[in-house]
Amino acid sequence: MLHLHGVIPPVITPLTPEDEVDVEAIHRLTDHLVDAGVTGLFVLGSSGEGPALTPAQREETVRAFVKAARGRVPVLAGIGEPSVRRAVEALEVAAAAGAAAVVATAPYYFLHDDRHVADHLVHIAGATDLPVVLYNIPPATHSVITPSILTTVVRQAPNVVAIKDSSGDWDAFQGMLEAARQLGVAVLQGAEALIGRSMLAGAAGAVPGIANLTPAVACALVRAGKDGAAETVDALQAALDRACEVYRPGYWLAGLKAAVAQRGLCTPHPARGLPRLDPAAAALVATAAVAAIADEERHV
Structure with missing residues (x-):
């Protein structure tokens, strides 16, 4: 199974001013990230x-990143959908496009209890032989x-290999670490x-x-943390926090894309x-x- 570690950026999707996938920019961005040491x-x-x-844009994006990666690092494809059937259709497209793994969220839009969230994820994982990463992002899914x-999902779906936690809840993250160690x-x-x-x-x-x-800072921070170098971690975390100022003047995603555009890697267009962003932002x-x-x- 796929061993996930290090820095795996949730990459932006470069778009042209006409709102089409910018394949050339995807190649530039991929080289920028891989050269910095992402995994x-x-x-x-x-x-x-x-x-x-659109579905066509999503397929084109996966194919373009897979081609740009050239086997140097695995490409994980997001398949967050509100229903099992839509998620399975998305994972089939991602698999055909060459994704090494898929990333599944809890279902969204409709309200779900814990049993339904678990069932949703188990059914998705059971529909593929690819490794599956779970993605906990409550602000977006509301679950x-x-x-x-x-624990329930991993015991029923052995191809679940990791979970990304974007809750920002430290206490919950510690609980996730403990459960994951046992699993x-x-x-x-x-x-x-x-x-x-x-x-x-x-x-x-x-x-x-x-x-x-700033992929090199992120990679250095993760390495320092793995090495237990607390002072270095503090310095690099502070540098990463300063970089996150690009999120603050306006809509966070527009800020991120505009910041990456400063490197000449893409347009700033969401x-x-x-x-x-307005001109001041x-x-x-x-x-x-x-x-x-x-x-x-x-x-x-």
Whole structure:
């Protein structure tokens, strides 16, 4: 089974001004990330605008990242959907496009209790031979994948290999770590502010959106945490926190894409219908991005 560890950025999906997938930019972004030391690419997550893209765009995105990766790192494809049938259709497309694993969320839109969340995930995992990563993101799904749900799903679906936790809840994350140790699955921290602390506590890795901008800092932070180098962790966590200032002037995703555009890797455009930055916010993001890039050069 796939062994997930290190930094696996939830990659942005570069788009052209006409709202089409920018394949050339995907190749530039992939090389930028792989050269910095990431150990995988998670496409079509929140940072990748998966829910905002058409099915054809999602398929094209997976294929483009798989081709750009050239086998250097695995490509994980998000298949977050509100129903089992839609999720299974999405995972079949992702598998055909070459994804090494799929990433499944709790169902969303309709309200679900713990039993239904577990059933949803078990059915999805049972529909594929690919490794499956669970993705706990309560702000988006309005359902929580608890340690108890994780245990239920893993015992019924042995191809579940990891969970990404983006709840930002430290106490819940500690419970997830304990459950995962007993189950033999990896836990990946998705909340940037908790990466250093999580690595020192035994997390396998991190899935930070800001790694699109400063991947070398994120990779160094994860390595320092694995090594138990607490002082280095503190310094690198502070650098990563400063880079996250690009999220603050406006809509966070527009800020992230505009910041990555400062590196010449893509356009700043989110998918059509998502908020964009006004000129004042764009100027603030540009300033924060330039500072973050300089900070990365100092620390790594």
